[in-house]
Amino acid sequence: MNWCPELGTVLANEEVIDGKSEVGGFPVVRKPMRQWMLRITAYAEKLLADLDTIDWSDSLKEMQRNWIGRSEGAEVDFQIADCRLPIADSKIRVFTTRPDTLFGATYMVLSPEHKLVDQITTPEQREAIARYKTQIAGKSDLERTELAKEKSGVFTGAHAINPVNGERIPIWIADYVLASYGTGAIMAVPAHDTRDFEFATKFALPIIEVVKPSECDGARAVPARSAPVRSGTHEHSKNSVPNDALRPGTGRAPAEAFCELGVAINSSSTEFSLNGLPTAEAKKKITAWLEEKNLGKKSINYKLRDWLFSRQRYWGEPFPIVWKKDAAGNLYHEALPESSLPLLPPSLEDYKPTTDGQPPLARAKDWLNLPDGSVRETNTMPQWAGSCWYYLRYLDAKNGGAFVGKDAESYWMGTTGCKLKVESCKSDSSAPQPATCNLQPATPGVDLYVGGTEHAVLHLLYARFWHKVLFDLGHVSTAEPFFKLVNQGLILGADGQKMSKSRGNVVNPDDVIEEYGADAFRLYEMFMGPLQDTKPWNTSGVAGVYKFLGRVWRLFVDEPSETEFEQAETTADCSRGCESAESRALTSAATKLLNLIKLNAAIKDVAATPAQLKTLHACIKKVTEDLDGMRFNTAISAMMVFVNDAIAWETKPVAVLREFLILLAPFAPHIAEELWEKMSKVQSPKSKVTDAGSTTLDIGHWTLDSLPYSPWPKFDPALLVEDTLEIPVQVNGKLRDVIRVPAAADNATIEAAALASEKAKPYLAGKTIKKIIVVPKKLVNIAVA
């Protein structure tokens, strides 16, 4: 694994607001701490590329792509040009995605934290630089970004040499350059970058245009028009046309100056020229030249940072690491042997960090110090350590020898066939269609993961990373953990706002279940709209599906008469805590009540009529297809249609109702099971026999003919065929009539029937028929002029 200890500055400001902790309001200070990092950046490329092999929403994939933030460009070295300085031989390295604009680099900017700042600052600028750095250091990161509207910075007094044309350019520091990205230093090209432009304008720095826009015509049209195709990398800004008032007196049209792609101009030296080259080619040429002259090289940068993986808390997995000293007294670390795993946290009376800022585990002196003089690591892992692999542990939760057994892993997470496909696809890049890696019928990994978007860039990226490491080490069968992922939409409060305690709009499921039952609650959540959509909660909607379940109930059973019910209820009226005699009375009353509930008298063991079969099979078709597509809302409405129809049947065939219960079971399992049981009790032996493959075999609580073991109904398309069809007749696309024709009618017959329509005729009178479109089984449209 890529555990890597790093000594460095860690900003302990995760929960900082204005320098105070979010909970408790304690002052927050930054201090250097030894922390563990996971080198997730080493997997940036794989994490990015393999997004193409999984079935996730585009928006989620895009979020991960943006988070990884791959940028292709070049690193370029600028020689420092002040011989007065003691480090005159040093170079400043910058990263740029637009090496082709190097001739337009008119100044440089270092982040205030850049390690060369103090060394290059000239004596006369020292005070101003120090003041700026102090000012920046006193601000939280949040304040720094909030104040970003106005550019600020200070000249260091030093200069550097632009390697392509030998120009002396000033070196500034400014907080718009981040220490943590790229090299912490930039070459500024104000003619082609909004931020550089703002800065140059404010501090009167020169602006030289080096790209002539080729595809953006029109003086001010840039932001309105679609930009030329982007390469997917992070280019310089392509919008923000500055005002004339802001524009320096160069006389150039600002719209053109900010066009993204074009042809290089003003880009030549005595030995080298980019002029006339389109941006893409100019990039290639200058990068090759820089590499040849040893002035720079092609480079790829990521926004993704290595992952700070230690916490100073008690509750977390302790690192299985000990610290030792070598002969010279230098500290080094070793992993515990496997025989010492798993490493459990020690018992503590006090879970707080020590007064000198050590993690809580440092309090466990007996645990901390080992007999051989080595000392345990006291940081603990964050909660991600569990969420990154729990799905693997679930496969083999009781395995004491491994995190997951080989057999269990390959059985659940992959098939041999799948694994081969993934691998052959990876190793053989010349394979003609990489699409064969995608969407194989036997899906590798977790087949379906339903989760919220809040996990888009943390959990879902971290888990993919861990899984890939395990894959590369040969512990798992697939390169990706979650094959298909669906983001369920957020359920908002009744006021259309996100539920939160502070808004007081939280709906507690327990309360809803108390009033309407778990079936109604579950059904409503599925009925309210598409799974992926955000939608507001509406309690009267629960009442609606509750009513539907009531209709289902009455479709199957005859309620006792009010008198019967009241008689039984009187005896049963006993709250909890009855004496045992009363309890017995209660039990017998409850039995009485149950006996009063009888199967609907209309339910008979008879053959279904064609109309009934049609209703049933239309429902089977819709529910089956919608379940596959996770369109639960429309599946439920199909069942409502069925019930509305079936409740009016004078005779209700047992076999039809049984199949309906199987459809209902995934949506409302409790009521479905209850009704199924009632049906079984009164079912005649004859209908039991007709159920294919159903024998009474006791397997614990359920028998093979109980609901969960019943085969899912198959719909028969032949039963859905209509004898006659209703065909709308349109004239010039407007509905004028609906005609009935035999289902077997050919186009000519339908056309003739449409032309004969009394209602359509007035719209045809005196017009020339240009064309008649007959859409088989759908409609007729008569185009007239």
Add this chain to the structure above:
RNA sequence: GCCGGUGUGGCGAAAUGGCAGACGCACAGGACUUAAAAUCCUGGGACCUUCAAAAGUCGUGUCGGUUUGAGUCCGACCACCGGCACCA
């Protein structure tokens, strides 16, 4: 600012380029009831006529386009939601 998503009745929504509003909520009228609740039946996009009905016109965020036909496809825009945000 950038990226992604969503716009359809009073509300949640439905509709392989082919009858817009299925299904449900809320509402209105009726039945049952002493009454209410529950249940059952009926109605319903807007507008315009009409005693009533039929007919008609308009209608899926806005403007334009493609098409015999557009909620659906294309272009531009607007609004809202989510994510990222000085990432060179």
